Amino acid sequence: MTASITRKTTTPKTRKTLNSRILAVGVVAVAGSMLLTACGDQTNSSKKTESTDSSSQAGAPLKDQLPKAIADKGKIKVGSDIAYPPVEFKDSAGKTVGIDPDIAAALGKQLGVTFEFENGTFDTLITGLRSKRYDLAMSAMTDTKDRQEGVDSETKKKVGEGVDFVDYFTAGVSIYTKKGDDKGIASWADLCGKKIAVQRGTVSEDMAKAENAKCGAKGKITIEAFDNDLEAQTRLRAGGADAGSSDFPVAAYAVKTSGGGNDFQIVGEQVEAAPYGIAVAKGNDQLRDAIQKALDAIIKNGEYKKIVDKWGVSAGAVTEAKINGGT
Known part of the structure; x- marks a missing residue:
């Protein structure tokens, strides 16, 4: 069965405002073969942390692009709602798997760090960025102008300083x-x-x-x-x-x-096809730009294609890493 995309005129909240979009992108796929897509943050007391399996940090070509504190620490803390298969979820062994963890591991090879996923509820992830609980939020989060600007999509009131996004998928x-x-x-x-x-x-x-x-x-x-x-x-x-x-x-x-x-x-x-973005706190430009360069690198070297093909979601693949491409 083939799904088509219709552009609706509703105004999205900040998606998963924080808790998904309006960018007419052709995400057409066969439902039976498609395995993915929208979100989470952390009000839960049951906080769990898990690192992606990135390869040796030696020789990582983009490590010098990271903020020194993160490069020295060797890890990036990622807020994520790890209950959104196939984007991110726990497998039968309790390991965090999915599209986002696989992309994060590939980014880690370029940057010479591990991406450490921390489980939380979707609607608190951006707050976690503001409080520096996380360095990034990666959780099928739709890049929208409201989120970029820190505006509640329902009330249209300013509720925070907003975030920047590095867009990595469309859905x-x-x-x-x-x-x-x-x-x-x-x-x-x-x-x-x-x-x-x-x-x-x-x-x-x-x-x-x-x-x-x-x-x-x-x-x-x-x-x-x-x-x-x-x-x-x-x-x-x-x-x-x-x-x-x-x-x-x-x-x-x-x-x-x-x-x-x-x-x-x-x-x-x-x-409502729109981009998923890796969220970075406003003002953290060096980290944002490093993520963008690493994403462009894995798109160019073919690692990105292998991941989206593995999960059956190549229809939503991007060809370049854009910053704040959502509307």
């Missing part, structure tokens, strides 16, 4: 339902009068809130927001919601894997 948003029971849902407008389960702070939540303003006599959308996407999937699977929504790669992965492929189906079109 859209999808709606999914229980398999064989779409409740007549084929678009966002069809959600009026129904209940949707989403991850808190994501573009999916933002879009549901924006759609509510247009529902009128059809009735409001009941929005149930959870700390992570897996909890939202569980709610839908149990019959507690009519639909769920997440980034297309994530939705496609859930459709393919949950219940052996028997739990969910994607309905309607993929919308």
Whole structure:
């Protein structure tokens, strides 16, 4: 089944505002083969840290591009919601795996450091950057102007100084339902009068809130927001919601894997295609630029292509590392 992308006119929150986008990018993929996509930060007390497996730091061509304190320390702390397969998640052995960890490990080879992933809830990741809890946030986070400027996408009020993004992937948003029971849902407008389960702070939540303003006599959308996407999937699977929504790669992965492929189906079109960005605190220009150079290097040497091919998400690949390319 092929998904097409429709550009919606809703204004995204800061995606996964912090908790997903509006950049018409052609992310068209076969749902059965696609394994990914939107988000997390850390209000959880169960803090877990795990380093990516980067190769020997000796001879790393871009190590001198890093801030000295980070280069000397030999590691970069990454805030991430590690419950968003196939972008980042725990495998059966408890190891952090996925698209983001693989890209981080490849970046680490260029920079001569390890990327240490720290688990947290999506909607607190940017706050963690501000407080210097993390050096970076890498969690299927959509690069939006609101996030860049520190603006709450719902209220349009300034809530922080914002962040810079190094864009490394593109993805859209999808709606999914229980398999064989779409409740007549084929678009966002069809959600009026129904209940949707989403991850808190994501573009999916933002879009549901924006759609509510247009529902009128059809009735409001009941929005149930959870700390992570897996909890939202569980709610839908149990019959507690009519639909769920997440980034297309994530939705496609859930459709393919949950219940052996028997739990969910994607309905309607993929919308709001936009870039994922690695978030860096404002003012940390040297680290931001080093990440950009390292990403360009792995795109050029073919490591990036190997990773997106491995996870079946080459349709969302970028050809260059852009800073703040989201709108």
